[in-house]
Amino acid sequence: MKQAVDGPGTLATSGLSAAEAQERAERGQANTVVRRGSRSAADIVRANVFTRFNAIIGTLFAIILVIGPPQDALFGFIILVNTGIGIVQELRAKRTLDRLAILGEARPRVVRDGEVTEVPAERIVLDDVLDLGPGDQLVVDGVVLAGSGLAVDESLLSGEPDPVARKPGEPVRSGSFVVAGTGRYRATKVGNAAYANELAEQASRFALTRSELRAGIDRILRWITWLFVPAAAVTVYGQLRAHQGPVETVRGTVAALVPLVPEGLVLLTSIAFAAGVIRLGRRRCLVQELPALEGLARVDTVCTDKTGTLTETGMRVGRVCAAAPGTTSAPLSGLSPVLAALAAADPRPNASLRAIADAFPRAPDWPVTASAAFSSAAKWSGVSFGGHGDWVLGAPDVLLAPGDPAVAEADRLSAQGLRVLLLARAGMPVDSPQAPGPVIPAALVVLEQRLRPDAAATLAFFAAQQVSVKILSGDSARSAGAVAGALGLPGAPDPVDARELPVEPAPLARELSRASVFGRVSPHQKRAMVHALQSSGHTVAMTGDGVNDVLALKDADIGVAMGSGSPASRAVAQIVLLDNAFATLPHVVAEGRRVIGNIERVAGLFLLKTVYSLLLALAVGVAHLPFPFLPRHLTLIGTLTIGIPAFFLALAPNTERARPGFIPRVLRLAVPVGTVAAVATFSCYAAVLAEGRASDVVNRTAATTTLFLVALWALFLVARPLRWWKAVLVAAMAVAFVLVLVVPFGRDFFALDPFDGTAMLTAVAAAGSAALLLEAGWWLDRRLRRPRRSRHGPAEHPR
Template sequence: MRIVGAMTGDERLLAVTVERGLSAAEVAERVAEGRTNDVPARASRSAWEIVRSNVFTRINAIFAVLAVIVFSTGYLLDGLFAVLIVANSIVGIVQELRAKRTLDRLAIVGQARPRVRRDGRAAELAPNEIVADDVIEMGPGDQIVVDGQVLAAGALEVDESLLTGESDPVMKVPGDPVMSGSFVVAGSGAYRATKVGREAYAARLAEEASRFTLVDSELRNGINTILKVITYLLVPAGVLSIVNQFSGHQALPDALRGMVAALVPMVPEGLILMTSIAFAVGVIRLGRRQCLVNELPAIEGLARVDVVCADKTGTLTENALRLAALHPLGNGDTAPGVALAALAACDPRPNASLQAIAAAYPEDSGWRAEAVVPFSSARKWSGARFAGQGNWVLGAPDVLLPDGVVERAEAERLAAGGLRVLLLGRAGQPLDAPDAPGAPGAVTPVALVVLEQKVRDDAQATLGYFASQQVAVKVISGDNAVSVGAVASSLELPGAGTPVDARTLPEDGEHLAAAVDKGAVFGRVTPAQKRSMVTALQSRGHTVAMTGDGVNDVLALKDADIGVAMGSGSPAARSVAQIVLLDNAFSTLPHVVAEGRRVIGNIERVATLFLTKTVYSVLLALVVGVTGLIGFDSLPYPFLPRHVTITGWFTIGLPAFILSLAPNTDRARPGFVGRVLRLAAPSGVVIAAACFTSYLLVHPGPGDPVGQEQASTSALITLITVALWVLGIVARPDSWWKVGLVAGMTALSALMFVLPVTRELFLLDPTNTGDTLSALACAAAGIVLIEISRWISRLRRRAVSPAGAVD
């Protein structure tokens, strides 16, 4: 980078500093002093944090205390539930470590790599390799990774919206500070690193950009609410159970076993675990598709998306362009190709259009640039002033030319065929005028430059998928509206035949929301408008995903519910997006949406199973405790801890694990807690009532251990039978593997009562035919009541929803 013109001594020193950068010796000196950007780039939690978070949990602590109590009685088999501590921890640790490896690898691929000048050469370095006083180059789309001071600037504009919230770019000149976390919108320059490491704001951004986190989401907030309610219920139920067990005529070991059996199933030990596993597996699956998930709730968010706003360039079309034709307009004495070659050569960071022009006109024009105005998405044009040749501009014809001129009409005719058309012309005033920098004035058209964009092979199939899933797609582009509409029409996007020029959109929120909600294709959209359009859609209750790859997409990516950036896009776009498609394949997005729906739908199913168990366990503890206190002498809790363990295995644990990983394409809807409790609460109440009724019908009274064992077995038969029916409801709609799952769990449960070895191990005695028939009759009554409650619930929902939609 050179500073042209007469220079003072200080300016010459500055020029040398910019050109040379630090020497190897100077870099080594700063490393030795610890003046490095030494913040570790973590894509996920450390291995120790993963182990600690999965082992030292509140639920594991409760289970550990109860296990110690049971083991102290000498009945080791009744402490089988303690295996859950080990199993839950191991499964969670293994899944998260696999996710960590995937995220670490992908984060390294996706991180920003600034160009740092050392010993007179520029090279891309990782952010943590930068040292204090390094000279860092910057161009359009580059993220500023450390705090610094501008050394050289050429029409440099920096967007500091990530820091200040102000969307207008800020002009920067030598001596101005630049803050990490901002990014370059237009122009080029260099800055010296003044704050590195933990002193720089970017240190926190870089660490957070790809971290494996579970931040706030409707799903996790709902689960936390449920667990809070359960905690309040545990206290009275637990106290009552303890009082009842110790007030009867039971030996201390038996009383302790009954107390533990009452308390263990109240805790939904696997709910949080299954949620984490489902998210982690989702990240792993997406990672295999070269999709970097910066935040885990992004998977959940995509499950709720009903509008996808897609940028045309880089999303529906490939980034690369080709010069298709050059149409001279006869208004200049200079060959258009020479001027185009000069404009392409003078831009230090050419965009895709200038790259295509440079490929078509690689020869040296011999023109010397005296002032350069790089392309800006807000201006829609670039230009330069050449010595002896005047001021030249290249940009959008509908921006540079007034309405009604022949040249603009011809440009619109060409653009209607899906081509990108640029105008080459002479500017009417100096581009570097101090009172109006970058204002071209009246433009004399010289030539129309026609560029071709290739539509992505996977774009049409992807749009078709979204249409089939009732997800609206809106194409929002900075290009000519007619041109964008032609591309969208070729992909059979509904509504593409009536593209909207964003310059005609109303500015007030309500009317803008109505216009954006109605339209499908929008052209000539400024970065600020993209942001406003996303906000307008959100104001109408839509969950919006924004895809893009350029600097002009950053504001919208940041404000959308889910930001999806292309891996080849600007570092700024990748830094603010929750999801990065590292393979740049738009066709990956349906897989991301499908993964989100799988996760959210399956967690809802799993939550229903766990909460059903919690409801009937709390109610059983309360009912048995109250009954024992009001006159039923020595009514022990019906189950032993080992009974609770096998019930959890076959009606919740194994099925929940399988269901949490199963395919699920249902779009997520709000109201997670309500839908879960609509089935879990009545089912839990019915199971508790049926189980307690079965227990009372066959309970022999005190002093009959054989009869007590038979009564417990009968109550367990009722419990498992109705719980398996609930499992069948949760697994609907039926498919062969779900039928097989329920049948398999039923068979395994039955074997526990049939095989002599399991009957002896788990203290089961189903030999009393009358008791077994009573248990099955109570189970049948419970099943009927559950189906009646579901039928009533559906009638109520139909009454509320005229469309008759049901969950």
């Protein structure tokens, strides 16, 4: 490789040629790893088809096909249709994720044929030369070739909190990221040989990792599996003692076991997650881990930076003024070349230096003898220009003593929401260990920031949802407070300087609960603040776009990165806002609440069916009675009171914040309501059997009607608070059942006879009594437990 000098003190290389890169790629020396933006299509089909309960249902389906009639095998076809819907939805979500992952993936800068170009990470080959700047994530292992103030944070790999300076000849590892300076390094390990390719893989994976919701559902499914054997044994014994023949015994046992399986619960969970991904994808929001939707539903605190979230990323120089009123430490007209030279000397300028470069484009040809890159911890940068002086640019209250007049003037300007930087002359080269040392103020550079037009509405949304917002800014506290105050954030008039905060978690948590705006926050303080909030029981979402946000993004319950942010911030975040719109965050939170709240709602319906099916199977078996249903009857009831309604309820709006305790809340609905349904149905069935005058068809019709009406009332309870479309949904299910009873084809297909007045009156009376009992229980539960009000006004039913 040819080497050349590219700027004073910076060693650069021409890198590989395109032909050399192609040759290495053909030899298998490219950075190719098994990395997917989502599960493969085969994985999706396998996950939806080959499940434990599909195997059970499939076996029972095959048995019914053998013994007939085919109407009783209807449950098998419904499972096939539902599974097909789940596969289609997940494939749609896969396409959405794959498309967004391509937009959001990191594109390293590689030197090829002497030119720097962006390429996908998988096109990097062995011996490639990569260009580095602040915020860049290292995607392969290598050795540093050149550097100017290069500092690398390896905390994501080693846990070591302090950045490590890297000089030419020293190794760097993939998974770390640049916090300051610039440089180039040569790739020595690529692909699966690189140290942290797992981190890069996890940055865009369609993950179904462990969560409270999925863990709860899995636990419930295990419990149901354990109940199968005793339920089957009791049912078979009861049918034989009731003098049922072998075929009737098998049919009754199948009818008893099929509804025990909440076959649609896992399916609807997948559909709800997939639909959430698709909805957010339309808003250019990349969900890199699906459980992030659940986490967002639980968020009660949002921590965010100021720049790039509340304000536009770009800035402009408003004016350059004297360091303090009445001072003339340096002619302001003579500082233009200095500012232009500082901006031009940085090969990867941050937003502040870009604004200065735009305002002062004519840079003098001054030799650079030393440079110090900006870092969020130091909050200053500098360049030594030989005979033209040593100059620094940074936070006035960091470079100067507290009582300096320039600090007071900077505070006055910051209180107007302006970003203020101090231009000062240092007394030593900026790369000295003691730099910058005492400085001589030269001028204040005032940068104007534009508020995002949607920021105020976003903060208002969080306030309405009782989600507190904490501004963690690297700017001065007064500047951050002024911006937050202009947006109406509660607590903005009393900003806090983070340098005065306690270190211990408990006192820090108390300060965080008291204030809303914090300035001069270092990267490690952001991380400590997230930990303090979590230790006091909060679920924290962290938003950011810079390298100084990476540690906090990684440790927050939910990390949200801006699409234009640093590659490192995008890699560790669970959610990436590709359009960089802070206003998208309310939609993301709302989608999380919709998914989790509705899954919990429909889970109660599915487990309700399991409870009443189990109790009916046990009661009939113990009483030695013929099982009151054919498989087709329970398929009809389940479809009209659970299957179809649950599909719509799972996709309905829901703004209630998710809370811990998924299993207790679901069982609190399913067990009592399921018990009432089973008692009412068994009582009706026993009563009509005791009369001894009706046929088996009439007896089964009475039991079917009772169970349908009680289950329909349970649906009515779950659907509350009632909206017009929910009322229409419940009414439509009732009409569908009536049509089955009155239309001859429906009566014949489902083997029902509704024309025995006494039996039907008994069924309606039993169902009415059960409905009154359920309604009384609902109102009592509502009175005993404080209702929560939704954003739309009416109190949500405590699930």
